[in-house]
Amino acid sequence: MKDIPTFGGFKDGTFDVEQAASLKPDVVFMNIEAQTATEDAGYEDKLAALGIPIVYVDFREDPIKDTPASIRLMGRLLDKENEAERFINFSNQQMARVTDVIEQADPERPRVFIDRAGGYSDDCCMSFGPHNFGDYVRIAGGQNIADDIIPNTFGTLNPEQIIASNPQQVVVTGGDWEAYVPGGAWVGVGPGADMTEARRKLEALTHRTAMTGIDAVKHDRVHAIWHQFYNSPYYFVAIQQLAKWFHPDLFKDLDPDATLRELHERFLPLTYQPGYWVSLEAEDE
Amino acid sequence: MNKSTAAMTSPQQGRTFYRTMVLRRQVILLGLLGALFLSFCVDLALGPARYELTEVLSALLTPGSVSEQISVIVWQIRMPVALMAIVVGASLSIAGAQMQTILSNPLASPFTLGISAGAGFGAALALAFGVSIVPFAVDYIVPINAFLVAMLTALMIHLLSMRRGVTIETIVLLGIAMVFIFNALMALIQFFASQQALSAVVFWTMGSLTKATWPKVWVSLAVLAIAIPLLARHGWALTAMRLGDAKAESMGVRPRRLRLQVLMLVSLLASVSVAFVGTIGFIGLVGPHIARMLVGEDQRFFLPASALCGALILSVGSVISKMLIPGTVIPIGIITSLVGIPFFLFLVLNQKKSIW
Amino acid sequence: MVSLTLEQVTAHYGKREVLSSITTPTLSGGQVVALLGPNAAGKSTLFRRILGLLTGGGQVRIAGTNAERPVAYMPQETRIDAVLSVYESVLLARMQGRRLKVQPEDLAQVDAALDELNLQPLAQRDIGDLSGGQRQLVSAAQALVQSPDILLLDEPTSALDLHRQIGLLSVLRRLAEQRQMLIIVALHDLGHALRFADQAIVLAGGALKACGPTRAVVTAELLREVYQVEGRIETCSRGSPMLVVETAL
Numbered sequence: 037m038k039d040i041p042t043f044g045g046f047k048d049g050t051f052d053v054e055q056a057a058s059l060k061p062d063v064v065f066m067n068i069e070a071q072t073a074t075e076d077a078g079y080e081d082k083l084a085a086l087g088i089p090i091v092y093v094d095f096r097e098d099p100i101k102d103t104p105a106s107i108r109l110m111g112r113l114l115d116k117e118n119e120a121e122r123f124i125n126f127s128n129q130q131m132a133r134v135t136d137v138i139e140q141a142d143p144e145r146p147r148v149f150i151d152r153a154g155g156y157s158d159d160c161c162m163s164f165g166p167h168n169f170g171d172y173v174r175i176a177g178g179q180n181i182a183d184d185i186i187p188n189t190f191g192t193l194n195p196e197q198i199i200a201s202n203p204q205q206v207v208v209t210g211g212d213w214e215a216y217v218p219g220g221a222w223v224g225v226g227p228g229a230d231m232t233e234a235r236r237k238l239e240a241l242t243h244r245t246a247m248t249g250i251d252a253v254k255h256d257r258v259h260a261i262w263h264q265f266y267n268s269p270y271y272f273v274a275i276q277q278l279a280k281w282f283h284p285d286l287f288k289d290l291d292p293d294a295t296l297r298e299l300h301e302r303f304l305p306l307t308y309q310p311g312y313w314v315s316l317e318a319e320d321e
Numbered sequence: 322m323n324k325s326t327a328a329m330t331s332p333q334q335g336r337t338f339y340r341t342m343v344l345r346r347q348v349i350l351l352g353l354l355g356a357l358f359l360s361f362c363v364d365l366a367l368g369p370a371r372y373e374l375t376e377v378l379s380a381l382l383t384p385g386s387v388s389e390q391i392s393v394i395v396w397q398i399r400m401p402v403a404l405m406a407i408v409v410g411a412s413l414s415i416a417g418a419q420m421q422t423i424l425s426n427p428l429a430s431p432f433t434l435g436i437s438a439g440a441g442f443g444a445a446l447a448l449a450f451g452v453s454i455v456p457f458a459v460d461y462i463v464p465i466n467a468f469l470v471a472m473l474t475a476l477m478i479h480l481l482s483m484r485r486g487v488t489i490e491t492i493v494l495l496g497i498a499m500v501f502i503f504n505a506l507m508a509l510i511q512f513f514a515s516q517q518a519l520s521a522v523v524f525w526t527m528g529s530l531t532k533a534t535w536p537k538v539w540v541s542l543a544v545l546a547i548a549i550p551l552l553a554r555h556g557w558a559l560t561a562m563r564l565g566d567a568k569a570e571s572m573g574v575r576p577r578r579l580r581l582q583v584l585m586l587v588s589l590l591a592s593v594s595v596a597f598v599g600t601i602g603f604i605g606l607v608g609p610h611i612a613r614m615l616v617g618e619d620q621r622f623f624l625p626a627s628a629l630c631g632a633l634i635l636s637v638g639s640v641i642s643k644m645l646i647p648g649t650v651i652p653i654g655i656i657t658s659l660v661g662i663p664f665f666l667f668l669v670l671n672q673k674k675s676i677w
Numbered sequence: 678m679v680s681l682t683l684e685q686v687t688a689h690y691g692k693r694e695v696l697s698s699i700t701t702p703t704l705s706g707g708q709v710v711a712l713l714g715p716n717a718a719g720k721s722t723l724f725r726r727i728l729g730l731l732t733g734g735g736q737v738r739i740a741g742t743n744a745e746r747p748v749a750y751m752p753q754e755t756r757i758d759a760v761l762s763v764y765e766s767v768l769l770a771r772m773q774g775r776r777l778k779v780q781p782e783d784l785a786q787v788d789a790a791l792d793e794l795n796l797q798p799l800a801q802r803d804i805g806d807l808s809g810g811q812r813q814l815v816s817a818a819q820a821l822v823q824s825p826d827i828l829l830l831d832e833p834t835s836a837l838d839l840h841r842q843i844g845l846l847s848v849l850r851r852l853a854e855q856r857q858m859l860i861i862v863a864l865h866d867l868g869h870a871l872r873f874a875d876q877a878i879v880l881a882g883g884a885l886k887a888c889g890p891t892r893a894v895v896t897a898e899l900l901r902e903v904y905q906v907e908g909r910i911e912t913c914s915r916g917s918p919m920l921v922v923e924t925a926l
Contacts, residue, residue, distance in 0.1 A: 157448065157463070157521050159532055185648035192524065195531065196398045197648040199390050200370030216518050218451045248393040335764050335791050335800040336784045342762070485691075557772045563759035564766065570730055571750040572773040572819070617760045619769070621777055 148178035149203035155221030176278035195246035209263035229311030353629035405533035414608025414631020430605035431591035435499025440595035443470030449514035464596035471592030528601035528654030679826035686735035711874035749825035770819035790822035809836035
């Protein structure tokens, strides 16, 4: 993995076309959001002149809809169609473990506040609209309080709105942002995270003004989950964990940790390291 | 001097006119103050948590008698934002008014001189890379960075303008050069920043009052409370500056010294505001222009009118930004520009007299 | 009575000497002194030196006054676009160095200055809307309202029509006598100098060329040497001196 070269400035589509060409790839994968910028810059034509096609994939704009197609496409191009299909099947099975139950039981949906990158800056509070993590929450049987407020995927909630909506569950997305905000209030969940520290910082976030007196804090229904699930084909693991948090009785037997471990063992060259989520209610159990 | 002129006027005339004018201006100032108070009340009363007016009132008057949530919403969320709107609006508008005065330039504002741009760059350094200029006070790294870079910018303009033969036009040019430098540096930061940091930087540069907290309100208020009397003390001299350096000098004003003192003072005002709430454009430019149309440039009226106009614009902006899409936060910088600029153009185009 | 004496007064812009050792006899209150000389002779510089706006060698001695700021100065006219009425702009000159609060006495002084120059009809107008000549009169009122003992005016008549030129100079003449002020006026019109000034100081190239009673100073020789014109001073039928200029040399 260390030998994989990295590029700068990917998100604007302004990656170094010369470097890309010099590596003589057979194909260039780009995120779909970089399509406009890439086309503007004429990179498609430039790379096409070298016989290098660009393929756009998406795990972020609409992960649930686009991930299977993206995986399938990559599998075909990399001549790993079987693995791709196996992964998609695995993903579908794991999703079904949540969707089937929710559909059948049709439980009361708890109000959920997704605290996007909570603690990253002292602004409060970034969140998700009806898409991405908004989708995950809905599928997992929750009701995102920002669904009707934030028109698009990303947005910012008035802190007062959070108190007014009185969420029963709070999901903070977190990650190791030491390089960006050293010593910040973010919750550093992710592979191999220090869980004691993550839990301490999660607890600290509940003391923000916007969390005053809400049910989630009263009943310790405050959780943190790896932020990068928002941009990952492994989103189904996040959905399983959300479902388990929202409806602990319905999903007693569901073990997202095992799902993620199995995912690693079957599909990834990496060893599984836990630490992708933490909850304040863990100690009560 | 011409005794034979038929239109010999009574010696009372000037005084009478002057007294009427002063009275009219006092009424205008009172009107602005009333409007500001009204806007402040609306700002406190409205919010996504739809409380009754009576509930808000009892939260204000007898905080012990209401539920913790109302009390927190009114005192910790709405109140700091509503106050911050007033303090920051007044600070930026005063800063703009005095920059226009000392530089004799209608386009001068904290933006023109690169002070806001400097603050933005400092904040972006902190937001994108966690680069702190001072090693302590991690909690306040963003505002401290913003403040330091803004003051460094002002200091640099100050030092350059002390050189021989530097005119006020040169100072304005220096400021514009600063703006371009910081904009380029900012673009560079955005290029290298992570996705997460990028949205934080963009949100910051749009300016938002939701960053307001009580400590920030107190600090900004303290700076404003120090700056206003210092500027008022130079009231007559500052008004004289508008007659040109030669005239001001002939009246005993030291234009260069006064210019530098005021430049540092308003840089402080502007950079503290920008550091706390991000770059809220347009107030520092338009607040003083509206004030000038209303009360002229006698600092005894121009200074308070600028402060009130700026505070009023931002306070109304705060109300609108809350109401537009209830529950979410539209950066107030966008609102003030979208609502304020058409209003400003309307005023300018309907102005019978030419201003500048 | 106020008096002004210049002793070896010099001034520099950078390394360039712009005034070289100007010495005058004591000029005392009650008279109008014309400051003469071609363009760039150093007239404005000398004014700024007397005011203390410029530093330099030598002594500017002012005696016989206990005013805090005994000297008022009317600089050459520049365009002004401030949103201030004529009344305010004169009040402003009066209030410099004073408290923010305006006293009735201040208003009385402003009205007096406006009356003196017959500016009351313009009191409500914005200074930005005035003609060059009107601005010049307002400028004179701004100097006058400071109730100075010594009044320095830099080409106060340059934008005025003939009627107002004579009007302003007559007012200055009267003020000098009534208030025992020392009034120094930089003038280009030697005819006006001959008619209204008791004394004349002539500068050229930053040096003093002549100083004394106007009639004695303004001569055909001076015209030739300092102004480089061929001309003569004649006496008109009513006995006043009259300047006749023939050609530029």
